[in-house]
Structures are given as C-alpha cells and as structure tokens.
Amino acid sequence: MSREWVPFGALAATVILIQLVTMFTNTQYYLTQLIMAALYSIVVIGLCLLMGYAGQISLGHAGFFAIGGYTAAVGTTLNLLPHRDHVLVRMAERAGLTIQTTNSWGVDILYFSPWITLLAALLLSGVISLLIGIPVLRLRGHYLAMATLGFGAIIYYILLGSRFLGEADGIYDVPGFGLPGGFTFDGARNNRVLSYYFVWALVIGLMVLMHNLVNSRPGRALRAIHGNEPAAMAMGVDTARYKLSLFVLSAVCAALGGVFMAHYNGGMGPTEAGTLKAVRYVAIVAVGGMASLWGTLGASVVLNFLSLRGYFGSLDDAVFGVVLITVMLVAPDGILRRLGMYTLRRNRDTAPDAFPVSAEKQVQRGTA
Amino acid sequence: MPSRFLRKSRCSVALLEVNDLFRSFGGLRAVDQVSFTVPNGMIKGIIGPNGAGKTTLFNLIAGSLVAESGTIFFDGRPVSGLPPHRIAARGIARTYQNVKIFRQMTVLENVMVGCHQRSRGGFLAGMLRLPFTVREERRVRARSLELLEMLGLPEVADQDASALAFGRQRSVELARALALEPRLILLDEPAAGLNIRETVQLAQTVRSIRDLGITVLIVEHDMSLIMDISDEIVVLDFGRKIAEGTAQQVRRDPEVIRVYLGDEDAEG
Numbered sequence: 255m256s257r258e259w260v261p262f263g264a265l266a267a268t269v270i271l272i273q274l275v276t277m278f279t280n281t282q283y284y285l286t287q288l289i290m291a292a293l294y295s296i297v298v299i300g301l302c303l304l305m306g307y308a309g310q311i312s313l314g315h316a317g318f319f320a321i322g323g324y325t326a327a328v329g330t331t332l333n334l335l336p337h338r339d340h341v342l343v344r345m346a347e348r349a350g351l352t353i354q355t356t357n358s359w360g361v362d363i364l365y366f367s368p369w370i371t372l373l374a375a376l377l378l379s380g381v382i383s384l385l386i387g388i389p390v391l392r393l394r395g396h397y398l399a400m401a402t403l404g405f406g407a408i409i410y411y412i413l414l415g416s417r418f419l420g421e422a423d424g425i426y427d428v429p430g431f432g433l434p435g436g437f438t439f440d441g442a443r444n445n446r447v448l449s450y451y452f453v454w455a456l457v458i459g460l461m462v463l464m465h466n467l468v469n470s471r472p473g474r475a476l477r478a479i480h481g482n483e484p485a486a487m488a489m490g491v492d493t494a495r496y497k498l499s500l501f502v503l504s505a506v507c508a509a510l511g512g513v514f515m516a517h518y519n520g521g522m523g524p525t526e527a528g529t530l531k532a533v534r535y536v537a538i539v540a541v542g543g544m545a546s547l548w549g550t551l552g553a554s555v556v557l558n559f560l561s562l563r564g565y566f567g568s569l570d571d572a573v574f575g576v577v578l579i580t581v582m583l584v585a586p587d588g589i590l591r592r593l594g595m596y597t598l599r600r601n602r603d604t605a606p607d608a609f610p611v612s613a614e615k616q617v618q619r620g621t622a
Numbered sequence: 623m624p625s626r627f628l629r630k631s632r633c634s635v636a637l638l639e640v641n642d643l644f645r646s647f648g649g650l651r652a653v654d655q656v657s658f659t660v661p662n663g664m665i666k667g668i669i670g671p672n673g674a675g676k677t678t679l680f681n682l683i684a685g686s687l688v689a690e691s692g693t694i695f696f697d698g699r700p701v702s703g704l705p706p707h708r709i710a711a712r713g714i715a716r717t718y719q720n721v722k723i724f725r726q727m728t729v730l731e732n733v734m735v736g737c738h739q740r741s742r743g744g745f746l747a748g749m750l751r752l753p754f755t756v757r758e759e760r761r762v763r764a765r766s767l768e769l770l771e772m773l774g775l776p777e778v779a780d781q782d783a784s785a786l787a788f789g790r791q792r793s794v795e796l797a798r799a800l801a802l803e804p805r806l807i808l809l810d811e812p813a814a815g816l817n818i819r820e821t822v823q824l825a826q827t828v829r830s831i832r833d834l835g836i837t838v839l840i841v842e843h844d845m846s847l848i849m850d851i852s853d854e855i856v857v858l859d860f861g862r863k864i865a866e867g868t869a870q871q872v873r874r875d876p877e878v879i880r881v882y883l884g885d886e887d888a889e890g
C-alpha cells in the first residue's frame with residue numbers, strides 16, 4: 255500500500271493500542287467517552303468538509319444530529335403492536351423489518367428494525383438539508399451563519415414543544431442497534447469493547463471516504479470554490495450545486511452520528527439540537543484548522559473527551575465559546591495548522607476566510 | 623474598409639458575435655451599444671484607455687455580469703444570460719486582469735480544476751474511488767502536466783500556487799484556462815506586470831495558442847504587443863466602440879489618435 259494510507263493505519267493502530275492499555279490498566283470506563291467522542295467526530299468530519307473545503311459555515315448541524323437521533327429513537331420506541339393490523343406494519347413485519355421483544359417494564363413490544371430507522375434518518379436529514387440548503391446557501395458569511403443558526407433553533411423548539419417527541423425529556427428506552435454476528439451496539443457495559451471498535455471502524459471508514467473525496471474531481475472543485483469562487487465558476491464548476499451537495503452530505507453525516515448516539519445513550523434529548531452544541535462543532539473545526547480532516551478529528555477527540563469526562567466542569571459550554579473566539583482572533587486558519595501540522599506553505603495575506611463578508615450578487619459572480 | 627470585412631466574416635465563420643451590448647453601473651455607461659464579431663481562428667485585440675469598459679465587456683461575454691440589453695452568440699447559439707459555468711462548458715475560457723488563482727491549492731491542482739468540464743466523476747464515485755475515476759484522474763493529471771510543461775512551469779507543479787511570483791501566477795491562470803480545452807479564450811491584460819523578456823515570451827505563447835485552433839480575444843495596454851499579434855483590433859472609449867480594423871487601420875484612425883494622444887500631433 256502507498257504512503258497515502260499510513261495515517262489511516264496509524265489511527266487504527268492507535269485505536270487498538272488505547273483499548274489494550276485500558277484493558278491492562280483496568281480503566282475501561284474511558285472507552286465510554288471515547289465512543290461518544292467518536293460519534294461527535296462523525297458530525298465534525300462532515301462539517302470540516304463544508305467549512306474548510308467549501309468555505310460554508312453552518313450553525314445548524316446540531317439540528318441534523320438531532321434529526322438523525324430522534325428519527326432513530328422514535329422509530330425504535332414506537333410500539334407497533336396495537337397497529338399490527340395496519341397494512342404497512344403487516345408488510346414490514348412480513349419483510350422482517352420489525353423486531354418483537356419484551357421491554358424492561360415487561361411489556362410486549364414490536365418496533366421497527368434500527369436498520370430501517372437508520373435509513374429513514376439518513377433520508378430525512380438528506381431531504382431536509384436539501385430543502386433548507388436551496389434557499390440558505392445563496393447567502394454567504396454572516397448571513398449564512400445566521401440562517402443556519404435559525405434552522406437549528408427551529409428544530410430545537412420543535413423538539414422541545416412536541417408532546418410526541420417527549421418535550422424537554424426527549425425520548426428514552428431506545429434499544430441497541432443489532433449488528434451482524436449477534437452483537438449489539440449500545441451502552442451496556444459488556445458490549446463496550448465491541449461498541450468501541452464498531453464506532454471507530456465507522457470513523458476510520460468515514461475518514462477514508464472523505465479523504466478520497468477531497469482528492470477527487472468534486473473535491474478539487476469544492477476547494478476551488480473556497481480558493482476563488484468566481485474563477486471556479488469561470489472554469490465550469492457549477493458552484494451552487496456543489497455547495498448544496500456538500501451541505502447535504504455533511505448533514506447526512508451529522509444524522510449518522512445522531513442515530514448511533516441515540517442507540518448508545520438509549521435516548522436523545524432536545525439539548526442535542528441546541529445552539530451550544532452547534533457552536534461546539536464549529537469551534538472544533540476551527541481549532542482543527544478548517545481544511546484539515548486530521549486536525550479536526552484530533553481536536554474533536556481531545557476536546558470532546560475532556561468535556562465528556564467533565565474536566566471543564568460547569569464551564570463546559572463557555573470553554574467552547576472561548577475556544578472559538580480565541581481561534582478566530584489568534585489563528586483564523588486553525589491552531590493546529592499554525593503549529594505546522596499542515597504541509598502546504600501559505601502566506602499570511604491569503605489566509606482562508608470562512609466568513610467572507612460580501613453579500614452582493616455582483617461580487618459573488620466575480621468580475622475583475 | 624472595416625465594415626465590409628466585418629459583414630463578410632459574419633457570413634462565413636464568426637465564432638463570437640456581439641450585438642448592441644449594453645451595461646451600465648448607476649449612471650455610468652460601462653459598455654455602450656458595442657457590436658463586433660470574432661472570426662474563428664483569429665487573434666482579436668481590444669484596446670482603450672483606463673475605464674473604457676474592456677473588462678466589463680469580458681465579464682459580459684463570460685457571464686459573470688448580465689447585460690441590460692444586446693445579445694451574444696457563440697458558435698451560432700445565444701449565450702447571453704447563461705451562468706458562467708454553462709458558458710465555460712460551451713467553450714469560453716478566461717483569465718483575469720487581477721489574477722484569480724485558487725488559494726491553498728498546488729499549481730497542478732489549479733490546472734486540474736480547469737479539466738473539470740472534460741471529466742465526469744461525481745461525489746459518490748470520488749468517495750469510493752471507483753476504477754473509472756482513477757483512470758480519469760490519471761488522464762487529467764497527465765494533461766495538466768503537459769500544459770504546465772508548455773507554459774514552462776513543470777518544476778513548480780507541487781508548489782502552493784498563491785505563493786508564486788505574480789508573472790508565474792499569470793501563467794498558471796493561462797494553463798488552467800487552456801485545460802478547459804476552450805474554443806475561445808479571453809485574456810485580460812496578460813502582459814501587465816511582466817518584464818520585457820516575459821512579454822516577448824507571452825507573444826509567442828498567444829500565437830501558439832492560436833495555432834492550437836483556439837480563437838483569442840485579448841485586452842492589452844501594451845501597444846506594441848497588441849499591434850504585433852492581433853489580426854484585428856477593436857478600440858473602446860467610454861464604453862463605446864470608436865474604431866475597428868487591422869493594426870494599420872486603427873493606428874491611422876483620427877478618432878483613435880485623438881483619444882490616445884489628446885490634441886497633440888499624432889506622429890509615430
């Protein structure tokens with residue numbers, strides 16, 4: 255294999271090494287936070303592509319995470335037994351798309367297979383991001399930030415206000431995600447090691463896909479949009495379509511993270527859709543160096559791990575806010591890149607701006 | 623007579639045809655009822671004082687600005703009102719007066735973006751690195767390196783393009799535009815900021831581009847360069863076309879002499 259895959263091999267080796275260390279030092283409880291950090295990293299990897307490579311900011315990705323999580327949670331907790339005579343339920347049951355069991359309260363329940371709800375979650379987030387993206391991606395800079403922020407807020411208040419979605423309590427009693435081989439991905443202690451390997455395999459797989467994308471024809475087109483949008487258009491890149499596709503892709507990533515978070519935690523609450531979470535994701539991408547998948551993954555794992563272990567105490571959300579402000583002031587192209595983690599030499603005056611200011615069509619289409 | 627020549631060429635093979643093009647900014651008529659044609663295979667120059675509307679004219683042709691009235695035909699089909707990427711797909715490439723290089727991309731990658739229209743791979747194919755995209759990628763890379771070779775840049779292929787000297791960035795832009803395999807190329811002041819040696823080289827390059835079968839429309843302030851390489855020249859002043867013809871004809875045109883030399887005696 256070529257040098258290209260060395261980092262991925264190193265990541266896989268690190269994942270295995272950490273598990274072995276926790277096993278021999280009897281600190282396996284760390285794996286719980288590493289699993290959740292991996293799930294948040296799935297969101298952040300998608301967002302990194304959107305922000306770093308296409309220069310579009312989104313403060314709405316916590317909303318997509320929640321859309322994924324809630325779809326999985328609702329689909330797998332809705333008891334279908336009373337509706338067993340319904341055509342759709344009967345069809346689903348016959349096709350083997352439902353699961354029947356007795357829950358922790360001793361009640362017989364019939365629910366949709368997590369595979370079905372996973373598919374539904376990805377589709378739903380894809381469709382919603384498409385519908386949101388078409389009007390919203392015409393905006394740029396601050397305006398785009400505000401519009402996506404508004405979207406996240408709407409999702410948050412819908413979740414908070416819907417009796418059906420559990421209002422402030424959210425949805426709980428979400429079953430684990432049954433995988434081939436009889437293993438279940440959930441928060442149970444005896445599944446922890448396998449769940450750890452499963453999510454990290456997912457993260458590595460996603461990193462490979464994104465790495466490929468960045469180095470492909472559409473990836474180059476996206477970077478060209480970031481590098482100089484008018485010139486990208488003049489070179490035949492349909493910039494609006496590419497931005498929209500990437501927005502949808504990153505939203506689907508966020509939903510994927512949300513789905514597995516719901517199964518891991520056994521539920522999901524409305525705070526997952528909150529603005530503070532959205533800011534957190536953006537802050538992590540900013541620390542990671544915007545256009546650096548590896549930097550972003552590193553920042554995500556470290557910051558999420560520390561946060562989930564409670565090192566930031568009650569200042570948890572404030573820490574991420576301060577981090578974001580500091581990065582923007584000190585090193586807008588990312589702390590890690592500033593420390594020399596990035597290979598291309600670049601000059602100060604051409605530092606990337608994820609927050610381009612101009613909103614005028616004229617400027618957007620590029621003239622001189 | 624320029625007008626007779628024009629009518630003749632329009633009947634035969636006008637690659638680009640601009641009719642009564644008009645665009646203003648506020649009250650300023652930047653391009654004012656301009657008409658001309660560019661026959662296939664020609665190098666056509668556009669000159670005019672600062673602010674004459676040359677760049678605006680290019681922006682209208684390339685679709686980055688929309689005309690208020692008038693039409694543009696490319697290869698017999700209307701292109702006015704199309705977005706820039708559709709016009710690029712039709713075969714019109716351009717370079718910019720103020721170089722617009724793709725930041726944070728290598729020289730080679732910059733040129734490879736130019737091949738965008740001549741390749742197919744989409745998001746899913748790219749993520750999964752399907753075999754056809756691997757082959758396509760190899761072809762695009764080879765083609766781009768060829769162009770860098772042609773423009774004398776092969777040794778900087780892997781450098782950050784925005785870190786290059788200004789003159790070399792111009793060459794990267796040119797290579798990128800050629801990667802589009804255009805039928806018409808719009809060059810906006812390609813000699814600005816170049817030294818004498820580079821300017822001489824540029825004249826060679828423009829000719830060899832034409833010899834590849836690409837029609838050239840070039841804006842330039844360097845009079846000796848443009849008079850030397852252009853088959854025909856359009857002169858703009860305050861948005862209006864004031865003259866058109868061969869270098870000799872334009873040089874002798876009293877209106878052009880007045881614009882360029884003011885009231886002074888027009889000799890030399």
Ligand SMILES: Nc1ncnc2c1ncn2[C@@H]1O[C@H](COP(=O)(O)OP(=O)(O)OP(=O)(O)O)[C@@H](O)[C@H]1O
Binds near residue numbers: 650719
């Ligand atoms: N986007 C714009 N908004 C307002 N005015 C503009 C815009 N673009 C061009 N102009 C004006 O239109 C006129 C023509 O400008 P243009 O850039 O086309 O001139 P030019 O012939 O290319 O000049 P130069 O030789 O300096 O490049 C100028 O007066 C300029 O100020």
Ligand SMILES: [Mg+2]
Binds near residue numbers: 676677678810
């Ligand atoms: Mg100009």
